[in-house]
Amino acid sequence: MRVVLAGGGTAGHIEPALALAEAMRRLDPSTSITCLGTERGLETRLVPARGYDLQLIPAVPLPRTLTPALLSMPGRLSGAINAAAAVLDKVRADALVGFGGYVAAPAYLAAKRRGIPIIVHEANPRPGLANRLGARYAAHIFSGHPECSLPKADYIGTPLRGQIASLERFSMGDKARSWFGLQTDRPTLLVFGGSQGARSLNHAALAAAPTLRRAGVQVLHMLGPKNTLDEEPPPGDPQYVVLPYVDRMELAYAAADLALCRAGALTCAELTAVGLPAAYVPLPIGNGEQRINAATIERGGGGLMIDDSDLTPDWIIQNVLPILRDPNRVAAMSEAASALGRKDADVVLARKVLSL
Template sequence: MRVVLAGGGTAGHIEPALALADTLRGLDPGIGITCMGTDRGLETRLVPARGYELELVPAVPLPRAITPQLLTMPGRLAGAVNAAAAVLDRVRADVLVGFGGYVATPAYLAAKRRGVPIVVHEANPRPGLANRLGAKLTDHVFTGHPDCVLAKAEYIGTPLRREIVQLDRLSMGDKARSWFGLQTDRPTLLVFGGSQGARSINQAALAAAPALRSAGVQVLHVVGPKNTVEREPPPGDPQYVLLPYLDRMDLAYAAADLALCRSGALTCAELTAVGLPAAYVPLPHGNGEQRINAERIAGGGGGLLIDDADLSPDWIIQNVLPILRDPERVAVMSEAAVRLGRKDADTTLARKVLEIAQ
């Protein structure tokens, strides 16, 4: 069996693909897996680090609307489709699974040309152009959000890494806090802004640091690799731990009682899977999908929702701090969050992919 996975750009496209790859290998160690991406995204770092083969095809930004001209675009698109087809031919692909991003469009078109079965997974409630196109070329469409608008789609959740799916936050809590140099008996706030960080979240959390610490709250703050901090909180107890980047987000989730974060599809899928409540600050740009993600969780009692423009140190002090000081409320929100999550999407999608390929 030979499977090609096409997805790139952001961690939201790449991590579900890699989670599927890990699960496929677990079901069949002899399966051949090739990842297809471009040189523009995080796949150039994430895919090799996980031990999978990465084939690069040219990145071709496309118009936002599907038009008849899309399939006849000359030049770069044709070259990208040919490059993707060459990958499918070389590995003798039995199935292509696409997750979106620049690479998915030429991959879908190449698979259609070669007669390779296509599987589409869309993590967001509002699918991008690539997956809208892919969904027109196949009957095998799966989504990570129950309200995704793709036709013929089946909601299964978003494939997640094994270390996230198997995480037991309660049993790992003390060990995780010690790993970060935090005390085991203090309420803990986790602050992060996705794989690249979020300046507005960083600024609000740092400005609220004195009030949080005076209330006995310790903070684990991942600022993002491209963000700088003008003034760090002074050392002392409770701890305020600043990190530029963190590969072990499973330990961060285990250490925390509550998170302050963006609401990308992958973040929401991971937090609900592990039952970590959060104050969600949707990205103020794009097509509004982050707000839709957060509204579902906040409406179900598993988190709070605050617009980026309204986020401030005072809001954190008035809304986040009371939750952290109320263990019973944290427990209720955690139970609500986990009811909204899915832990079996990787296995469900893997079995469907194998069935379709066979």
């Protein structure tokens, strides 16, 4: 079977696509997989690193709603559709699976033109324009969130990397902390803002660092590849480890007792799958899907939520620090987070695709 995967731009689109690719290869090693992407997205690094064929088409950013901006797009969109159709022809695609993002809309329209079955996976409760478009032509629609607004979407969860879906966080804890140069017997906070980082989280966590360290808390802080620090935290114990990016996120999750992070669909899916509680800071722009993601987990007892505008060093000290100093509360929140997670979406979706 020859399958084309369309999902590019951010890790939230790319990682589920690659997780599906890995699951399909496990179920049927003869499956041919091609990923569509653009030259501006993270897929140019992530897809080749995982050993999959990447074909690039022009990027055509779509608005989230039908606006006058669409009037300037027909020429650019037509070129991207033609490029996507050429890839489908070249690989003789049997199916297209789209995850949203810049490449998905032209890929859906190209597959419709060629009569190729379309499968849509929407990770967020509120889909973007590309997946709303794709859902009109899709043979099957699947969602990563139980409150997804796409009609007839079948909730299966979000496909996750095998290393994360199979992670035994507690048994890996000591090894993971040693990997990052952390001590094995201290409460550990993981700070990250998604694949690109988040300045508001970076500033608040760094300003709270002296108090956290005096309280015996060590920190693993991922800044984001394009973010820099004016001044590194001073060395000493407990450790405050700052890294631009971490490829082995399963180790970061295993090392932590609690996370301070954004509430993207992939982040929430991964943290609940591994049972890691978090203080979620939804992205203040967009269509509000991150707030819905975090609210679902907060209601279930697996995390806290704070508006980006209200996040301060004092809030971290008053709300995050007491949790880290209470092992029983950490354990209860971990169990609640785990109850909300889905670990098998990659295999479920792979079987659906291969059944075509």
